[in-house]
Amino acid sequence: MKSYQVNVFGIVQGVGFRWFAQQTARTYHIVGWVKNESNGSVLMHIQGKETDIIDFIATIQQGTGFSRVDKIIKEVIIPFDANSFAIR
Template identity: 55%
Template sequence: MKKSYQIKVYGRVQGVGFRWFTQNLAQEYHIVGWVQNKNDGTVDMKIQGDAIDVTSFLEKLKQGPGPYSHVEKIIKQSIALFESNNFAIR
């Protein structure tokens, strides 16, 4: 069953390879959508995939790309399904 979410990630998530890390994770877990930096220092994304893959993706996302990043919290909000066939960095 497909799930779609709008995600906002707080912490040290800009300038540390977070979007690239997110795109690679999305490909690994067959997630479609996009990720982008926001002016307030957060990262926004829209994701969609099978429920189990989305859960695994979000668990790995919390770990971040390495020692220079730090995810403080992830806010997720359910949204309507959308059309996409890839995961883009914006």
């Protein structure tokens, strides 16, 4: 099990990106949360199998019809307790 903080930059607020991240996390069995940041980015804490995390990030990098992902920064964090993926 791996845990990461993921910062997503681009057009990712007000376009359904957090909902998209939540649905994608369910598809790849990722737990954690996602929230908007005041600088216009989106912050996530994610946890799951490394292969699922790679697929999850590859999918969210494509964005939705209205979003555009310019940059993703992924940092290892300590494991946390979660059993779902929440929108904050």
